[in-house]
Amino acid sequence: MKSAPFEHHEPESVSEAVSLLESLDDPTILAGGQSLVPMLRFRLANPDVVVDINGIDSLEYLREEDGYLKLGALARHADVEDSDLIDERYGSFADTAPLVADPQIRNRGTVVGSVAQADPKGDWGSVLIAHDGEVVVEGPDGERAIPADEFFLLPYDTTLGEEELITEARVPTPADREGSAYHKLKRKTGDYAMAGVAARLRFDDDGRIESAGIGMTAVDITNARASEAEEALEGERPSPELFEEAGELAAEASNPESDEHGDASYKERMVDVLAQRALGDAAERAGAVKRRVTQ
């Protein structure tokens, strides 16, 4: 790794980190390094100062607390992948973790770092959106929570302040009749998504969809919400026709670009397919339907 020279700081607490961020000139936070180190290596990032948060033990957690699933800033993709709690209750997280990059990268890379990176091809942003999640940040003015919808601005650009550190990503714990899923289309293992869709469905006692969340990956300038599709679902009973309609609305809401891996028209169509698949899984996991392949 032939990066430009930089200064390396290793705070051991969140407050120490925040005061470093405040006092140093233009600092860059280093978490798992799986996005930052490649950027240093290509000299796309040339920071003078790096604040390495890997020594802050208090940020290493993944737990349910106060009605939230909370992922500390040092929860790695692999921690999500290995968690029984995730397996039991968070279908979309369980689907996503093994689809992020490859095992080596998952051992180091963090969920929060991925969200902070704000790559529109990153998977976790869509999951947060589908779950109405938030990022919790700590700065000179104390703590604040930013809803996922308000966090992403542009590719690699967020509403995080320069002197702020994300300490946690969190989503509300699911209700009884709630299920979620993530479907991702990629060309090979370790590759980013050509398109991805996270879906979450909560059902009322009557079997109607009480709340729906759909987040989309790699098909807009940021991870994006498919609001019209969500609205079309809410208040309805699940059916192939309903999911078909939602899939179409999600595809319409998407805004992909053509690249060497696929044309925009194809990606739009795949949003439709992936949304329907994710909705089917989410409904099934909520215990609302059993799916049966007709052949």
Add this chain to the structure above:
Amino acid sequence: MSSEPDNPDVPDAETEYQHPEDDGPDPEKHCGHGRGGMGEEVSRKEDKRFITGRGDYVDDIKKPGMLHCEIVRSPHAHARIEEIDGSRAMAMDDVVAVLTADDLLEHDLATMPTLMDDTQDVLVNDKVKFQSQEVAAVIAKDRYAAKDGAEKVEVEYDVLDPVVDAEEALKEDAPLVRDELEDQEDNHIFDWDTGNEEETQRAFDAADVTVEEDMEYQRLHPAPIETCGAVADWDPGKDKMTVHMTSQAPHAHRTLFSQVSGIPEHKVRIVSPDVGGGFGNKVPIYPGYVVAAAASYVLEQPVKWVEERSENIQTTGFARDYEMTGEIAATEDGEIEAVRVDVLANHGAYNAAAQPSKFPAGFFNIFTGSYDIDAAYGSLTAAFTNTAPGGVAYRCSFRVTEAVYLIERMVKVLADELDMDPTEVRRKNFIPSDAFPYESATGWNYDSGDYEKALDKALEMADYEEYREEQRRRIENDADKLLGIGVSSFTEVVGAGPGKQCDIAGIEMFDSADLRVNPTGNAVLRVGVQTQGQGHETTFAQIVAEELGMDVDDIVVEHGDTDTEPYGLGTYGSRSTPVAGAAAAVAARKVRDKAKSIAANELEAAEEDIEWDRESGEFHVAGAPDRSITITEIAAGAFMNHPDQEEPGLEATNYYDPPEMTYPFGSYVVVVEVDRETGEVEFEKFVAVDDCGNRINPMIIEGQIHGGLAQGIGTAMLEEVTYDDNGNVTGGDFMNYLLPTANEIPNFETGHTVTPSPHHPIGAKGVGESPTVGSPPAIVNAVTDAMSHAGVSHVEMPMTPDRVWKTLSEHGLDIGPADNVAFEFDDDGAGEPADD
């Protein structure tokens, strides 16, 4: 390229060693005799050092006072250099020098010849011709400082319009890539044709059926896991240049280095240490090597240059990039009467194809493949574009991959047109096994083959008929996943020479082996080829073990150092076993011949009475098997008690010029599932039956097959070096140039048949490249086969989900998830049953 079976260039004595009295190893029962000879699965000798991290690669080399070189590259694909200012870089603490073309001109090192006799800038002199071309070099005390320095070199460019596509390049108003060449008024490099045009046209005119298909063999990169690099060390005391470099052909590179630099060849030493994969990428000379050597010469200190991954993909030899149109003329019942092909080749900014044959398109004219076709004609045009130069033989003989792809695809296209099973068409047209040696319509002289046998075996292993049934069932049931079955029955041509037909810079493509037996009975074999993972240190030791009855552990194989190894032309084109392997066998037989006279001396018998027993690996006195002696025992005698009429010592050298190429072949069967919702392709079954003649180490062969099949999958499904219209490489790193991983690779089922080469001393043929050559058409045939019932005849590589899905949708085969899923609802009324 056909030559008489009795090649007059092969002296009798050689023929004698080639086909010795004892007939050589027996293909039916060669079992290595328990000593690690032919046919034994000996563990690879090289693995211990690789697995325990003790390999020694160019980048592991550290020398006292060693400096580091970083190359400044052009961000533009086509631009004139107005000015280069290295002063800010020079002002940095650890920067020692900034080199530009002007500095190289002083030493006459500003340009270098390519393997096709073109002249390439080492550092751009006037005009940049492709993105990332070498513009300047920074030499610094460590590699970080070199990189920091390179960022500070300021280059002013006058940006020009580039041309990226070969077809565009040949249009009248296209930007001129090579304006420095006199007489070059357009981007046209050469036209070439082969075969008989009129005869072929007549066959087409008279044919019942003709088919035609356009297909592109996309630009690939060999992408060896170790990138290219060198440590150059000029010794002003000895006036000697030593270059450790990633070379597949150290001796040829020594000769070229000497020619470029003017340093006499005996004062140049090239060492190719452990090499982390070559695949043809390490056959050419690259500017980085020359810059490192020039810098070492000027600064009188060792200089290391090791390129980064994207530099490797963006600037060093690419492969393929052929736009082809294939045509077949046939009878109604599927007999092929003629084949015709037209090619447009993109050679990049310089004509630098790695291509040692006398033909500008290499062995492309083997496009009649495994079939007995009377009339054939091929034409090809090559063009310059503002893309990196290349056209190397990526894990294949020169352009045979493109040829095999063409014919194996076209046979499938014909079968679909005739509504015949593609295996039926193949059988109808195979060169019959009793027709060998066979001369093809374009003049190739095939040594041996039994194509039907290999196909039968592959079909049986693959449960071909059952899959055909299943395929029909799925079509009838309108299933959401279609099944496709693809076959290819390819013939490779490997083992260049013969020297009369193939050369590098005029040096005929023989190869060499030098075998020296030590007084204590073990031996050192030095060869002129260079392993990059092929397992030569094991395989060649097995050949010697077989021929001398020695234990394989008692033979060490050395390669890669031009100061100690006999001259050779290197490893690529599956030539090592056909050529250097033959040399090793012949050298061993010469040693055995001399050993015979020592045996007579030791056993106190007349030489005529001494017999060699291949089975026991001993000489014995005729009629008295107890009076025997091994080579190991004889070795002592050669040094301590040598017969009066012989020189002391026990050694022999052989330079082997093969009388012909060898023609390995095989049949691959691939079964895929195509997802009608997404266009994703999954492998259901992958059967590979190979025939490489007599097999030396079956385990190594299997490893070679697995690796090559993985690369074939990469080719068919994932890989392409892409450019945008401005000439920017958009597929120039591993985020965008997608290599397959273990996850993308299905379980391979391998099988083999054995049809020995009649002219090779141990009946062997090359094998390392068969799978890369043979598998892409099988995979594409499988994917098209899944959709051929709807009229699909072709899908371009790489077969991305996007491309496959578009093909599905254009032919009405695409579906959405709702078409196939019904919902059932829980009893507690959580939902209502949907309509059907």
